[in-house]
Amino acid sequence: MAKIIAGIGTSHTPAIGAAVDNGKMGEPYWVPLFKGYEPAKKWMADTNPDVVIMVYNDHVNAFDFKIIPTFALGCADEFKIADEGWGARPVPVVKGYPELASHMIQSLVLDEFDMTIVNEMQVDHGLTTPMSLLFGQPKAWPCRVIPLAVNVIQYPAPTGHRCYMLGKAIKKAVEDWDEDLKVVIFGTGGMSHQIQGPRAGLVNKEFDKAFLDGLSGDPERLSRISPLEYLRDAGAEAIELVMWLIMRGALGENVKEAYRFYHVPASSTAVGHIILESA
Numbered sequence: 268m269a270k271i272i273a274g275i276g277t278s279h280t281p282a283i284g285a286a287v288d289n290g291k292m293g294e295p296y297w298v299p300l301f302k303g304y305e306p307a308k309k310w311m312a313d314t315n316p317d318v319v320i321m322v323y324n325d326h327v328n329a330f331d332f333k334i335i336p337t338f339a340l341g342c343a344d345e346f347k348i349a350d351e352g353w354g355a356r357p358v359p360v361v362k363g364y365p366e367l368a369s370h371m372i373q374s375l376v377l378d379e380f381d382m383t384i385v386n387e388m389q390v391d392h393g394l395t396t397p398m399s400l401l402f403g404q405p406k407a408w409p410c411r412v413i414p415l416a417v418n419v420i421q422y423p424a425p426t427g428h429r430c431y432m433l434g435k436a437i438k439k440a441v442e443d444w445d446e447d448l449k450v451v452i453f454g455t456g457g458m459s460h461q462i463q464g465p466r467a468g469l470v471n472k473e474f475d476k477a478f479l480d481g482l483s484g485d486p487e488r489l490s491r492i493s494p495l496e497y498l499r500d501a502g503a504e505a506i507e508l509v510m511w512l513i514m515r516g517a518l519g520e521n522v523k524e525a526y527r528f529y530h531v532p533a534s535s536t537a538v539g540h541i542i543l544e545s546a
């Protein structure tokens with residue numbers, strides 16, 4: 268049986284990927300951030316998952332405004348790296364797992380989640396930055412990756428509660444797959460941040476801490492945070508945090524917090540990171 272053994276929450280700020288690609292990790296601005304991810308990289312190397320389910324959002328690279336799927340599951344053999352305007356990141360191509368992804372589609376649609384099947388897709392920093400943070404700079408990524416792109420760019424994004432319920436359905440789908448696989452699921456984006464308008468640069472440390480605390484202790488409460496509350500309390504782009512609730516829903520009731528890291532700022536965002544092991 269395949270099993271989701273852990274969940275990872277992490278920001279996916281593009282500047283982090285650029286710092287990796289341009290050899291800036293040793294610069295004073297970036298040292299504290301990358302130091303904070305060192306224990307997480309070790310955890311990942313020790314855990315050595317077979318498959319990663321990467322919940323992230325596309326930033327108008329794979330999907331333009333002609334088609335905006337709410338939940339899009341990548342079913343391809345591989346996913347090329349998107350050129351986001353300054354050339355594709357020099358990171359390995361992402362190898363998918365079409366058989367498992369197709370199984371997940373079937374299970375999720377029969378469980379009444381209207382997934383979009385994506386057979387060809389490029390992946391942007393939303394997916395590749397977390398890969399770099401947790402896996403470093405290998406020649407090839409050490410596991411297969413199933414991308415789950417969530418629309419948090421164009422109003423209306425799915426609610427936190429809908430995401431949490433989708434996570435629960437993903438857990439069921441994975442456990443129905445008859446192959447011994449260690450699966451780690453990522454929820455990416457966030458934490459508090461706003462990149463435009465008069466409130467640009469907004470960070471709310473109290474909100475972020477309460478969110479990190481709630482992931483282990485009270486995810487049901489987090490799942491009831493409304494879109495307006497994210498916007499008001501944590502900035503326009505904090506809605507990305509609903510993707511962490513997909514991750515949390517996929518872990519089952521009890522989890523053990525294995526690691527946490529919080530750092531302000533990276534670019535203009537609050538960077539949060541948590542590792543939750545399924546009990």
Ligand SMILES: [Fe+2]
Nearest residue numbers: 279393456507
């Ligand atoms: Fe993002």
